[in-house]
Amino acid sequence: MLLRIPHVLTPDELAQVRQLILQADWADGRITAGSQSGAVKKNRQLPEDLPQAQQARHIVSVALARNPMFVTGALPKSVYPPLFNRYGGASNYFGDHIDNAVRTHAATARHVRTDISCTLFLADPASYDGGELVVQDTYGEQRIKFDAGDLVMYPGTSVHRVEPVTRGERLACFFWIESMVRADAQRRLLYDMDLAITALRQQALGRALQNGGQTDSPADTAEVVRLTGCYHNLLRMWADV
């Protein structure tokens, strides 16, 4: 499942993150690449132990935790601490690759299985040419270039690349998620079910208000209660926590 999550960062947070990381010292992007991806990777990356990286990571982590669409779509068990990269000038692309299945966080030796890959865009798309994230899925290639502050999540199993940036600079945050639900198809089903239940509850609320109800949370119908039960029982069956 490819999912766009708009406005993960507020304009203020986006400005803060950009200011923090743009003044830091960047390194060659191959510091986190495996041998296959290292051969096709030509970008720059922020070393994760820099104070600016830590502060920017904190802003992103707080924003993710408060975003219901992120939580619903990812059902995160463990999130690899967000990293930052930039593409431009001579370091401007990342060819086709699949992300390593397991990332080990150097500072904590903690392992994260990369069920989901995420890119949070940090540059105005009008400020650079190229730089699309191209993800191969069963419907063909998806070319992704979102507004600054928007996030895309896609299955970690996908072959993907970043097209060469031919003008300006593409700045982004990227990270991986180990989900409580390992299989993409199961996460997709839970996500669809969650959206449908939420919509049914909104419709019930609209009807209650139309009928002069005072409460902003009318009692759920028996059907919604059963569907919510199904959601949780599927999650109970599939979740690994």
Ligand code: NI
């Ligand atoms: Ni990748």
